[in-house]
Amino acid sequence: MERQEQEQEANKKISDDLRSTYLIPHDAIEEILKASTVETLARFRCVSTQYASMIRSREFIKLYLIKSSTRPKSLIISFKEFEPLGLGKQFFFSASQPLNQGESSSSSSSATYHLRSRHLPHTTYAASVHGLICHGGPSMIEIYNPSTRKSITLPKIDYESFPCYSYLGYDPIYGDYKVLCMVKAGDFRVLTVGKDKSWRKIEDFPPHFLHSPYSPDICHNGVLYYIVHLNTDKKIDAIMSFDVTLEKFDHIKLPELPNSFSRQRLTSYEGRLAFFSSGTYGYSDHSIRLWVLEDAVKHEWSKHLYVPPPFDGITFDDCIAFGFTDGGEFVFAPLLVYSDQKPFYVVYFDIKKNAVRRVVIEGICTELAEDTLYITQSIFSGQIDNPMFL
Structure with a gap:
């Protein structure tokens, strides 16, 4: 012993x-x-x-x-049930992105199912900010991390009416995540995730009106952007900006837009803010009209027009665009999805090489309810790993 x-x-x-x-x-x-x-x-x-x-x-x-932003990024894809009142369920998936081989090609990927939530009329198009997903209404706004499969619930907002618009932003200076929420016209609140115990009211902001119940938005280089009206005539005439660090508003005037301008979305292209419109579902116009911000102070934009080349097995009449990848490819996907149809796919259009490639994503339709029609709500191509909520 x-x-x-x-x-x-x-x-x-x-x-x-x-x-x-x-x-x-x-x-x-x-x-x-x-x-x-x-x-x-x-x-x-x-x-x-x-x-x-x-x-x-x-x-x-x-x-x-x-470090994570230098690694290969994945997709975050969200669908919503096609329901007349807009109150169906919302589904989130992730999938890897096969590397661009530089020529028209086909490949496949597998989807991972993450989350089902109640879809609300105020849901925005932005699917992810630094790997985090913000969803829910004023009584329960949640932030979900696909990397850790964990969520946190934000403090309840003391206002129960709809609509309620929530935007998730990232402050690159202090590493904070903040949620900007418009609970009613003229009432903006902000909350720093993990720090604030209650929502803070913002007193100083320019009058503006959200573009629609699905207000296009994006967080780019520490600034939240979303499309607004600056007056009550319902004309799309500006992009509102919110500096996440300083919590200050400003706006950028939009260029004169054609009457047929529809399905507008915000994106980033080569490090600059951009917005675009793609062809309308069911029509033969497959073009992408892209405006890239050249000077925010002078409100100057450059305009570009792109038409993807034909590719075997792809019907662009049924697809819409969702924005750029970091590699400069536009991401397309079918607008309408049936649970019993053939596998879901995305299409990447390289505008510089004028090349198209298709990626079939297995495992999505098997998770969706049978005999149900879904709308592809958003596809975010810059998903990165995030250790938040570990």
């Missing part, structure tokens, strides 16, 4: 000596963690309170997001 205790003590001393001799520097540990997957971070978090504290720190998450 005494000998066994001596051996255990000797082994402990050797182990302690090894740890002191080969102690990994803090900077090296941080680099290892930044290069790890979210699943690996979850395991590292259980090693010690020191690791858990580091992984959950705001500064580490900022650095991790920078």
